[in-house]
Amino acid sequence: MFEQSDLQCSRDFSSQFIEWLRGKGTVLIVTHDHPDPDSLAAAMALKHLVLVKTGQKATVAYGGVIGRGENRVMVEKLEIELVPLEGLDLHQYQVVCMVDTQPQAGNNSLPADCRVDLVIDHHPLQESCRECRWVDVREDYGASATILFEYLLAQEISLCTKLATILFYAIKSETQDLGREWSRADRLAYLHLLPLSNNRILFDIIHPEVPRKYFAAFSLAIRNAQIFNDVLVFNLYEIDNPDIVAEMADFLLRVDQVKVVLGMGNYQGNEILSFRTLLSEIRAGAVMREVVAGLGTAGGHGMIAGGQIRSVDKEPIAQKDLEQTLIERLLRCLKRPVGPGQPLVVA
Numbered sequence: 430m431f432e433q434s435d436l437q438c439s440r441d442f443s444s445q446f447i448e449w450l451r452g453k454g455t456v457l458i459v460t461h462d463h464p465d466p467d468s469l470a471a472a473m474a475l476k477h478l479v480l481v482k483t484g485q486k487a488t489v490a491y492g493g494v495i496g497r498g499e500n501r502v503m504v505e506k507l508e509i510e511l512v513p514l515e516g517l518d519l520h521q522y523q524v525v526c527m528v529d530t531q532p533q534a535g536n537n538s539l540p541a542d543c544r545v546d547l548v549i550d551h552h553p554l555q556e557s558c559r560e561c562r563w564v565d566v567r568e569d570y571g572a573s574a575t576i577l578f579e580y581l582l583a584q585e586i587s588l589c590t591k592l593a594t595i596l597f598y599a600i601k602s603e604t605q606d607l608g609r610e611w612s613r614a615d616r617l618a619y620l621h622l623l624p625l626s627n628n629r630i631l632f633d634i635i636h637p638e639v640p641r642k643y644f645a646a647f648s649l650a651i652r653n654a655q656i657f658n659d660v661l662v663f664n665l666y667e668i669d670n671p672d673i674v675a676e677m678a679d680f681l682l683r684v685d686q687v688k689v690v691l692g693m694g695n696y697q698g699n700e701i702l703s704f705r706t707l708l709s710e711i712r713a714g715a716v717m718r719e720v721v722a723g724l725g726t727a728g729g730h731g732m733i734a735g736g737q738i739r740s741v742d743k744e745p746i747a748q749k750d751l752e753q754t755l756i757e758r759l760l761r762c763l764k765r766p767v768g769p770g771q772p773l774v775v776a
Contacts, residue, residue, distance in 0.1 A: 435614065439579035446547060446563050447482045447584075454523035456485055459514060461530035461537045462493035463671045466500060467572045468529035469509055470599030471549060473592060474577035475528055481586050488522070490514040492538025496670035498637035503598060506630045507591045514538050529573040531566075532557040535726025535737060549576055552730050553714055568730060571611040574599035575618045582621075593625035598634060610731045643673075650677040650692070654684075655770030657760060661687045662770070664752050665694035667743045668701070675703040675735065682707065684773065691720075691759055693752065695743040700751065702736035704729065711763070720758045 450456070458475055460468040468491075476487040489511040495501055503509065515538065519525070526547040530537045534555060539545070547563040551570040558564045567576055574596050581588060588596070600619050604611040607619060646665060654663040661681055665674060671694070678692040682705045689711070692703045702725075704717050714729035717736045721727045727736030741751060760767045 435617065436579055436583040439576065440583035442563075442565050443478070443580040443584055447478075449563070450479065450485070450524060451483045454485070455521060456487035456524045456526065457517075457519070457522035458487050458489045458526045458528060459530070459537060459539050460489065460491045460511075460528060461534070462491065463496060464491045464493075464500070464511075464529075465497075465602070465672075466503060466595075466599040467574050467603040469500070469503065469511070470574040470595045471528035471577045472511070473509055473595055474574065474581060475526060475549065477592060478577070478580055478584065478586065482584060487526075488512060488517075490517055493671060497672035497676060498639045498643070499602075499634050500672070502634045502637045503595070506633055507595050509595065519543055528577070531555045532561065534728055536728060536735065549573060551576065552728055555728075569612050571607075571609070571615040572600045572603040572618075574603070575612075575615045578618045578622070579614065588622075588625060590625065590627050591630075593622050594627045594630055597622035597626040598631060610733070642669075646673050646677060647680070650681060651774055654681060654773035655756075656684075656687065656773055657756070657768070657770045658765055659686060659688040660691070660760065660763065660765055661689070661773065662691045662752070662756050662759070663693070663773075664748060665692070666745065666748055668694035668696050671696040671701045674701045678703040678705045681773075689759075689763065691755065693755065695741060695748065698740055698743065700725070700738040700741040702727065702738070702755075704734040704736070706732045708732070716759070716762055719762045720755060724754075 458472045460472050472489045479485050479487050491511055492514045525545050527545055528549050531548050531550055532545045533541050545561050548558050548561050550566045551573050553568055554566045578596050600615055604615055649665055650663045654661055674692045674694045678690045682690045688707045690705045694701050704713050713732050713734035717727035717734040721736045725736055725738030757767055
């Protein structure tokens with residue numbers, strides 16, 4: 430269980446932020462685009478913290494879509510309230526917060542000229558946070574949800590079953606059941622939240638119904654996958670769900686002898702990239718930033734990263750050209766020989 434010393438940092442930071450926030454008016458909480466469970470859970474926990482401690486209501490906003498089946502069920506079953514960032518009048522909010530992302534990180538739709546007061550994240554600290562009044566970035570944590578859970582615990586705020594379930598599932602999915610990039614704090618939070626969670630809802634989230642086109646994505650990813658020694662690259666071409674790239678990357682990382690996976694797909698004219706590795710010595714975020722340098726933006730931590738290249742032609746020939754460029758850059762970055770790949774499966 431958590432000891433008082435474990436919570437001291439969270440207690441001090443949250444207490445100071447709450448006192449600064451009190452009475453300042455309307456609050457906006459922004460997640461990263463196409464929010465995942467960790468981003469959603471962190472946002473809902475912060476919203477609850479603000480309401481309980483100050484009485485101020487907060488709006489949770491996101492860019493993009495909630496596409497992955499598990500995430501859609503999570504939003505529905507746990508009654509997560511959030512609105513599209515697009516169309517909001519940002520001037521009506523006196524306080525702007527970001528969770529699981531940072532200003533100008535490239536993975537959120539908040540305008541670059543919008544002032545951000547609070548950042549809570551577990552990704553590498555970016556220079557843009559220097560302009561923010563309150564920053565709590567813990568790169569050694571496996572999930573942003575763990576940081577917010579510590580705030581609630583430190584402030585002695587009770588958790589209802591749904592909020593406990595949201596936080597538990599976020600940590601579970603972000604660390605893959607404490608099998609990937611977890612810290613002692615994540616483990617303590619996981620074990621604390623498990624008995625408070627709703628098992629029936631967790632089952633429904635983990636086993637969502639999916640449309641037939643979901644399985645078509647698996648078929649396409651497998652057929653298009655190329656292997657370069659221990660590196661696998663696949664292209665889904667035009668997609669209608671940006672989350673599917675990361676899901677396929679996780680799936681294909683299971684291929685025997687493959688240690689690195691790069692996936693790509695074109696969503697509404699923007700290229701969505703997902704990077705996964707089993708090699709702890711590879712810094713995924715740094716690798717992705719080098720691969721997309723001059724083309725787009727990227728970020729990540731440890732063994733997981735993502736990127737985005739805006740305004741990319743979705744036609745197959747343009748996609749093949751971009752794919753070849755990214756493959757060559759990735760192999761050089763990883764110091765792997767550049768050469769022709771081998772198909773994952775032979776028709």
